[in-house]
Amino acid sequence: MPDTAEQAPPLAALRPIDILIVEDSPDALDLLLLALRRAGYAPNHRRVEDAEDMARALREHAWAVVLSDYTLPGYSGLLALRQVREFDPDMPFIIVSGNIGEDVAVAAMKAGAHDYLIKGHYARLGAAIEREVKEAGIRRARRKGERELHEARLRLQALSNRMLQVQETERRHIARELHDEIGQSLTAMKLNLDALQRRLAGHAALPLAVEATDIAEGLLEQVRALSLDLRPPQLDDLGLAAALSWLVKRHGRPEGPAIVLDTPEHPSRLDAQIETACFRVAQEALTNALRHAGAGEIRIDLRQGDGRFELQVRDNGCGFDLAAAQNRALQGGSLGLIGMGERVLLAGGTLHIDARPGAGTAVIASFPSPSPYSGD
Numbered sequence: 600m601p602d603t604a605e606q607a608p609p610l611a612a613l614r615p616i617d618i619l620i621v622e623d624s625p626d627a628l629d630l631l632l633l634a635l636r637r638a639g640y641a642p643n644h645r646r647v648e649d650a651e652d653m654a655r656a657l658r659e660h661a662w663a664v665v666l667s668d669y670t671l672p673g674y675s676g677l678l679a680l681r682q683v684r685e686f687d688p689d690m691p692f693i694i695v696s697g698n699i700g701e702d703v704a705v706a707a708m709k710a711g712a713h714d715y716l717i718k719g720h721y722a723r724l725g726a727a728i729e730r731e732v733k734e735a736g737i738r739r740a741r742r743k744g745e746r747e748l749h750e751a752r753l754r755l756q757a758l759s760n761r762m763l764q765v766q767e768t769e770r771r772h773i774a775r776e777l778h779d780e781i782g783q784s785l786t787a788m789k790l791n792l793d794a795l796q797r798r799l800a801g802h803a804a805l806p807l808a809v810e811a812t813d814i815a816e817g818l819l820e821q822v823r824a825l826s827l828d829l830r831p832p833q834l835d836d837l838g839l840a841a842a843l844s845w846l847v848k849r850h851g852r853p854e855g856p857a858i859v860l861d862t863p864e865h866p867s868r869l870d871a872q873i874e875t876a877c878f879r880v881a882q883e884a885l886t887n888a889l890r891h892a893g894a895g896e897i898r899i900d901l902r903q904g905d906g907r908f909e910l911q912v913r914d915n916g917c918g919f920d921l922a923a924a925q926n927r928a929l930q931g932g933s934l935g936l937i938g939m940g941e942r943v944l945l946a947g948g949t950l951h952i953d954a955r956p957g958a959g960t961a962v963i964a965s966f967p968s969p970s971p972y973s974g975d
């Protein structure tokens with residue numbers, strides 16, 4: 600039984616609403632408008648009956664809801680639904696149709712319609728519109744939040760990428776400056792002091808010259824070490840494996856843990872950003888293992904296979920609670936773990952840290968590898 604017998608609320612109490620109605624029959628439209636008024640709405644409506652009308656209506660006005668017949672000559676509820684969803688996936692779309700059968704209604708809902716009413720049976724109309732308009736608001740707010748979050752993430756990533764690039768360029772520059780300019784001046788000074796020592800043989804000022812030579816030598820060594828620590832030239836000139844080999848020698852101590860490096864015999868060069876990321880990860884993971892793990896052995900491996908390139912740094916030390924350490928790091932406690940993840944991500948790879956208290960630590964950086972290591 601069509602439920603049209605209720606009285607409409609007084610005009611002043613009606614809530615204005617912008618409604619787009621897909622309907623070919625003027626009589627059906629009148630009944631629908633009447634039902635809307637009875638449901639408490641003062642509809643500002645436009646009727647469309649083909650795709651062209653629909654496109655124009657969507658362009659020209661912001662509609663709160665679309666009420667759509669299911670079958671129309673030359674157009675259909677499903678076509679209208681597709682058009683509306685392409686224009687605004689959050690716009691509420693309610694099918695109002697003659698009895699179209701359950702499977703058709705289910706298919707329409709699957710295609711994105713929000714509700715389905717049978718023509719003439721409008722008891723649920725007001726509640727359906729109210730609910731769908733409210734939910735559309737929630738969906739839009741959520742989508743906006745997601746978009747803003749995504750944009751913020753992109754901005755942060757661009758910033759972090761730029762910061763890491765600038766940091767590497769600065770390090771390369773300072774390392775060269777230290778090595779070439781300051782290092783060479785100190786070498787010249789040391790040579791002069793050597794010559795001075797020879798001329799001062801037997802003179803009372805000789806011990807002063809010897810001391811000055813020792814100081815110059817010490818300085819020269821410190822400057823060289825500082826320059827290499829900032830960015831070893833092997834990384835630019837010879838590649839990752841050579842730079843790792845230098846790193847291992849730099850940190851190896853007879854009294855410290857064994858540091859074992861395993862790289863392919865004749866490695867070919869990788870993308871510069873990946874090589875730098877891997878080197879910095881190895882540097883941080885090795886420093887962490889030496890500082891925190893109390894390990895007997897640390898292994899650094901470069902692996903290639905199945906279209907992937909992998910750097911692994913493993914120690915057999917005390918391990919740690921990764922989640923707790925990451926929490927501390929996010930509160931500004933430390934930078935190492937965050938920095939490793941960021942570098943690998945920006946170079947197009949993934950970082951996996953396997954750590955448990957008492958079970959050692961493995962840091963694995965993995966990259967897709969179109970240009971494999973050769974000759975191994």
Ligand SMILES: Nc1ncnc2c1ncn2[C@@H]1O[C@H](COP(=O)(O)OP(=O)(O)OP(=O)(O)O)[C@@H](O)[C@H]1O
Pocket residue numbers: 887888890891892914916917918919924928932933934935936937960
């Ligand atoms: N290989 C490891 N073995 C044991 N504990 C580790 C290891 N690597 C990291 N940790 C633990 O995780 C914490 C966080 O490491 P992270 O590198 O972020 O900071 P950090 O080394 O303390 O400081 P920095 O900011 O100088 O790197 C460390 O303080 C340590 O407790």
Ligand SMILES: [Mg+2]
Pocket residue numbers: 883886887933934935936
């Ligand atoms: Mg660290």
